[in-house]
Amino acid sequence: MIPTEERKTACVSSQIGCSLSCKFCTTGYIDKKRNLEFDEIYDEVVLINQQSEKIYEKKLTNIVFMGMGEPLLNYKNVLKAIERITSPDGLAMSPRRITVSTAGVAKMIRKLGEDRVKFKLALSLHAANDKKRHEIMPINDTNNIKSLIDALNYFYKYTKNEITFEYILFDNFNDSLEDAAELVKIYRQVPADLINLIEYNPIEFARFTKPSEEKTEAFMRFLEKNKVNVRLRRSRGKDIDAACGQLANK
Numbered sequence: 001m002i003p004t005e006e007r008k009t010a011c012v013s014s015q016i017g018c019s020l021s022c023k024f025c026t027t028g029y030i031d032k033k034r035n036l037e038f039d040e041i042y043d044e045v046v047l048i049n050q051q052s053e054k055i056y057e058k059k060l061t062n063i064v065f066m067g068m069g070e071p072l073l074n075y076k077n078v079l080k081a082i083e084r085i086t087s088p089d090g091l092a093m094s095p096r097r098i099t100v101s102t103a104g105v106a107k108m109i110r111k112l113g114e115d116r117v118k119f120k121l122a123l124s125l126h127a128a129n130d131k132k133r134h135e136i137m138p139i140n141d142t143n144n145i146k147s148l149i150d151a152l153n154y155f156y157k158y159t160k161n162e163i164t165f166e167y168i169l170f171d172n173f174n175d176s177l178e179d180a181a182e183l184v185k186i187y188r189q190v191p192a193d194l195i196n197l198i199e200y201n202p203i204e205f206a207r208f209t210k211p212s213e214e215k216t217e218a219f220m221r222f223l224e225k226n227k228v229n230v231r232l233r234r235s236r237g238k239d240i241d242a243a244c245g246q247l248a249n250k
């Protein structure tokens with residue numbers, strides 16, 4: 001659970017482990033064990049909702065599929081769980097309050113469009129050219145940035161649902177103003193609502209660190225000057241090893 005004053009958000013997992021091996025993510029360093037069944041995913045949400053009611057006397061307001069695993073590689077179970085979460089017999093939550101985040105499986109992004117889903121989509125971009133993205137996200141070899149731009153446009157044509165880009169800032173890797181300029185170019189090719197800049201949590205396996213406040217500010221200001229709707233997401237949950245990119249059993 002990610003609690004703030006206005007929101008109580010559940011960050012849920014779709015798989016145990018992950019097969020995509022992103023270099024900045026602890027989950028990527030453990031093998032994928034299996035997909036979660038739809039009722040296991042639903043139970044995550046129900047249990048977190050119970051905690052939210054108990055601790056904050058408030059129901060969950062949002063759900064993000066940003067925990068362990070790639071949701072679009074467990075497509076059937078994720079969609080079935082969301083059907084149950086949004087059903088009047090389940091939690092009756094609006095699909096507009098649910099975001100599915102993908103590392104970028106172009107074929108399945110298109111399928112989401114064809115299935116006319118009602119939830120929001122987030123693409124974990126994290127690098128604004130193929131060379132850099134290939135270095136940190138091996139999935140980029142088969143799903144390059146151009147194929148993802150096309151798939152997102154296809155998704156939007158069918159659904160008109162909100163699209164966001166997720167971009168973790170890594171010191172001296174993707175945080176220069178040249179990177180920001182490349183990011184603006186990608187943003188302009190997709191009807192995206194927002195770029196979420198994410199503060200990186202260093203993990204023991206990876207060589208990355210987070211940039212200084214000044215560099216983060218400069219990157220953000222460049223995007224704003226170029227009329228990008230941008231937000232900085234501060235990291236939560238580091239104290240319990242549950243922050244973004246840290247999910248793995250010790």
Ligand code: SF4
Pocket residue numbers: 018019020021022025026027028029067068069070103
């Ligand atoms: S960032 Fe997501 S897709 Fe990449 S290895 Fe981690 S859990 Fe898998």
